[in-house]
Amino acid sequence: MKNQYNKTITACFVGYIVQAVVNNFTPLLFLFFQKSYHVPISQITLLVTFNFGIQLLVDLLSVRFIDKIGYRVSMIAAHALAVAGLLLLTVLPEILPVPFIGILIAVMIYAIGGGLLEVLVSPVVEACPSDNKEKAMSLLHSFYCWGHAGVVLISTVFFYVVGIDNWKILAIIWAVIPIGNAFVFPTNFLRHFFFAGLAQVMCLPSEPFHWQSFLSSRFVYGCK
Numbered sequence: 001m002k003n004q005y006n007k008t009i010t011a012c013f014v015g016y017i018v019q020a021v022v023n024n025f026t027p028l029l030f031l032f033f034q035k036s037y038h039v040p041i042s043q044i045t046l047l048v049t050f051n052f053g054i055q056l057l058v059d060l061l062s063v064r065f066i067d068k069i070g071y072r073v074s075m076i077a078a079h080a081l082a083v084a085g086l087l088l089l090t091v092l093p094e095i096l097p098v099p100f101i102g103i104l105i106a107v108m109i110y111a112i113g114g115g116l117l118e119v120l121v122s123p124v125v126e127a128c129p130s131d132n133k134e135k136a137m138s139l140l141h142s143f144y145c146w147g148h149a150g151v152v153l154i155s156t157v158f159f160y161v162v163g164i165d166n167w168k169i170l171a172i173i174w175a176v177i178p179i180g181n182a183f184v185f186p187t188n189f190l191r192h193f194f195f196a197g198l199a200q201v202m203c204l205p206s207e208p209f210h211w212q213s214f215l216s217s218r219f220v221y222g223c224k
Contacts, residue, residue: 009128009136011181013143015078015121018178020147022082022110023051025174026089026103028155032164037099050104051111058115071120078116079182085110086175090168113178 030044066074085106092102122140130136151174158170 009125009130009140012121012125013140014177014181015075015117016140016143017147017150018079018082018181019114019117019121020144021151021174021177022085022114024148024151025086025155025171026051026107028152028159029164029167032167033093033099033103037093037103039100039103043100047103047107051107051114054108054111055115055118058112059119062116062119066116066119071124074116075120076182078113078120079178081113081116082110082178083113083175085113086171086178090171 027048030047033039034041034044062074085108088109089103089106092106093099094102096102122137125136125140126133128136155170159167162169
């Protein structure tokens with residue numbers, strides 16, 4: 001049981017790394033976007049405000065809908081939106097008549113995912129039993145900082161070695177993190193571990209895993 005809670009907490013740590021990716025990868029490309037897509041600096045700087053503005057709006061609105069649609073669906077949606085935003089960032093500027101609109105749409109999509117993660121991750125770790133709750137919470141929030149540093153360092157090395165013109169490859173690589181955190185282990189990670197710490201809310205008997213029943217339930221599967 002303790003191992004299950006630890007895996008839930010680890011998943012939440014990775015969730016903050018996902019948030020660090022969506023917040024810090026695109027700004028590294030601002031000068032490249034300005035040069036390649038001829039986006040004026042005034043619009044480039046708007047992206048930062050737009051990103052965090054959307055996240056704040058999601059923070060405010062999520063109180064109303066997360067309890068209705070369920071924590072599981074919300075967390076899966078957060079990861080899916082992060083993936084979609086990163087992938088669309090590589091496509092939309094190329095196919096839309098105005099590249100900036102494509103970038104703005106991609107930023108909006110992954111910003112919604114980032115806002116959901118901000119709301120969801122901390123309460124889950126707080127609900128998980130642990131030997132040192134304060135340490136777990138402190139470590140959780142430090143993962144965003146480590147994620148930020150990792151995104152900047154790894155991206156910088158990638159641009160230096162491979163070239164910034166190949167940034168789309170790196171965007172796809174970064175998208176692997178939310179994919180892995182949400183969907184690699186559907187039968188074990190999501191059923192037994194993801195939100196196992198919220199078992200105090202409702203524990204249901206373990207049963208064969210089905211995506212339909214998983215998504216339709218607001219609470220967690222049993223931890224007994």
